[in-house]
Amino acid sequence: MVDVIEDDMTFYSKAERYWQEIPPTVDGMLGGYGSISSIDINGSKKFLQKFLGEGKGKTGTGCALDCGAGIGRITKRLLLPLFRTVDMVDVTKEFLDKAKSYLGEEGKRVENYFCCGLQDFNPEPSRYDVIWIQWVIGHLTDDHLVEFLRRCRGGLRPDGLIVMKDNVAYEGVVLDEVDSSVCRDLPLVRELVRRAGLQIVCEERQENFPEEIYQVHTLALR
Numbered sequence: 001m002v003d004v005i006e007d008d009m010t011f012y013s014k015a016e017r018y019w020q021e022i023p024p025t026v027d028g029m030l031g032g033y034g035s036i037s038s039i040d041i042n043g044s045k046k047f048l049q050k051f052l053g054e055g056k057g058k059t060g061t062g063c064a065l066d067c068g069a070g071i072g073r074i075t076k077r078l079l080l081p082l083f084r085t086v087d088m089v090d091v092t093k094e095f096l097d098k099a100k101s102y103l104g105e106e107g108k109r110v111e112n113y114f115c116c117g118l119q120d121f122n123p124e125p126s127r128y129d130v131i132w133i134q135w136v137i138g139h140l141t142d143d144h145l146v147e148f149l150r151r152c153r154g155g156l157r158p159d160g161l162i163v164m165k166d167n168v169a170y171e172g173v174v175l176d177e178v179d180s181s182v183c184r185d186l187p188l189v190r191e192l193v194r195r196a197g198l199q200i201v202c203e204e205r206q207e208n209f210p211e212e213i214y215q216v217h218t219l220a221l222r
Helices: 008-019 034-049 073-079 092-101 104-109 142-154 184-194
Strands: 063-067 084-091 110-115 130-135 156-168 172-174 180-182 200-205 213-221
Touching: 034 073, 034 084, 034 156, 034 200, 034 213, 063 073, 073 084, 092 110, 104 110, 104 172, 130 213, 142 156, 142 184, 156 172, 156 180, 156 184, 180 184, 184 213
Parallel strands: 063 084, 063 130, 084 110, 130 156
Antiparallel strands: 156 213, 172 180, 200 213
16 A cells, blocks of 8 residues: 555544544534434444354453544444443544433443544453454554454453454555545455454444445454
8 A cells, every 4th residue: 555645644633634524413424424423333233243142152242442533423323222331442532522412311421532543542451242343444554453353352341342344445455645545355354353363253334235335344353
């Protein structure tokens, strides 16, 4: 990906500036595609529930981490209904401030709001049953994504799970100059997961999204 990104500092600062201009709404979080939110959440819930529960190899429901959480769309509709507590991390302070009202009463079960870019974020060791990373890996360089996934691995409880859900390019790496992000093809995503010392235990394509947007794939990692 070296040829796509000129230098890390510019790549990250341009993205931060972009998100500072975006309204703190569901539509803003989804780039104008607020209408797909329910399809997205329902697909994620179905995917995640295969792993949750009691017994050998099952993932617990104590605490989840929402990465690139924005105003908490995923925290509110996916994670808080399934987990006792949730932590949120996002680089844009205004989004996290907005989350406190957007989440309503249930937001009391959000224990931490971390304002931080994922390239600098270090999950607390052995804290999380599930680390959910959606529509944000494109804001990390390859090396930073590998390092972040390694740190996430250390942040998992026994039988914990990392879930990555993101746009997938048909071939190679596509740079989006507007929001300063990249979209990778599946072979590259799989290679970065392998470099991080993780295995893909389940992989699915999200169905029923509009034809004109990228394919979206969900990967469960351990």
